[in-house]
Amino acid sequence: MKKIGLYISMGILLFLVTACGSDPREQFINELSNVWSKEYNAAAFEIKIKELSYEGNKDDLRMKMLMNQLKMLSIEGKYAIDAVDDTFEMEVTANILDEKLPLKYIGNKNDYYVSTSFVSGAINLAKSFDYPLELRENQAKKIEGKYIEIGKVEEALGFEDSNETVNPFKDAASLKKKEEKIAREMKKVIENFDQKTFKKENDMLKHTFTKAEIIKLLEKINAIAAQEDNYKESEYKKDSDEFIKELKSNSQKLDVAVKINQKTKKMDMEITVPLSVEENNKSILTVMYSITPQKKTKKIKMPSEKEILSKEELQEILFTATLDDDSYLDEAVESGEYENDPEVQQLLNEKIDEIIQDIEENPEMITEESAKEIKESVAEIFTEEQMDKLNTALDNTLASKLL
Secondary structure (H helix, E strand, O other): OHHHHHHHHHHHHOOOOOOOOOOHHHHHHHHHHHHOOOOOOEEEEEEEEEEEEOOOOOOOHHHHHHHHHHHOOEEEEEEEEEOOOOEEEEEEEEEEOOEEEEEEEEEOOOOEEEEOHHHHHHHHHHHHOOOOOOOOHHHHHHHOOOEEEHHHHHHHOOOOOHHHOOOOOOOHHHHHHHHHHHHHHHHHHHOOOOHHHOEEEOOEEEEEEOHHHHHHHHHHHHHHHOOOHHHHOOHHHHHHHHHHHHHHHOOOOOEEEEEEEOOOOOEEEEEEEEOOOOOOOOOEEEEEEEEEEEOOOOOOOOOOHHHEOOHHHHHHHHHOOOOOHHHHHHHHHHHOOOOOOHHHHHHHHHHHHHHHHHHHHOHHHOOHHHHHHHHHHHOOOOOHHHHHHHHHHHHHHHHHHHO
16 A cells, blocks of 8 residues: 555656746646646546556456456545635545545644545445445434544544644645745756657647656655655655665566646546566556646635534444444443434334234234233333334234134
């Protein structure tokens, strides 16, 4: 996973370039800047797997299944930045096995929230794997249109070290300066690439970054980042060094093909990477990354106090996303606090109906003794009205057997 993250980071960092000019190379470099320019404060994006080939054991059914599942993965979304208010929002939809997992983030320097829409999406995804989770209707209404702090989500899910959650918006101003510095240095590097490899066809500018070019860019980025004290000893620095070393030591091909439409400003980037460092393994992954710069004039609205859920409220909702009705009922009955809970009572009514249906469909199983046992076993759980329905069904079944 670390390598995949490096590949994506590598691609995104290629966008941080600024320049101007008339020949294809200079035009290409200039257009890369639109993603991060002040003129465009928003963008729509999509990431998907264009090609995935596996050259390993052809009889490995688990690997075949994994490959097919990976081919179905994609991410699409949009983001916007308000430099005046120092706010940021991003909407992402992850398409996983024909299920959609929606995520929405909103933040500023001090606060960082995620929309609770991810809860219902995650439950639907779990159900697609035959894991029978359910979010009950009244609980779904409680989280509709709500947000929760990212750190509180981690706490609610039981993750440790949640206090170390990083707010990516906190140092936005500092990050912007670093990006501008990287962009200036990247411009110098790319200006030395072979001018003939930059092409223009109508409104489309094209260039395919070779492995040698990518290594030069990564080395420059690494050198710039190494000027930061907190980067020198970081895991990312170690991973980056190792990744560059691997690229240099093997002969496998690595391409990043970039196309930019000068009219729409849309950029399509294909990153083709080997899935193994073994020389004879031809397994490859091609990821398509598309981004279209946009202009957003509408203000980004941070969640109001009424729209924010507490950790305890989220835990309660997650707790009631139970495996099945019986487990939920068992826990509710054990707590002894269900008589005035309309949701539990609705489940009990449904349970009564199921029991009655079983009685009517299997009358041969009902005897005087079994009827008595049934009544005694549920008498303390069901209400008087519910017990009347059950008693009537049992009595009628017994009476019909006497006819």
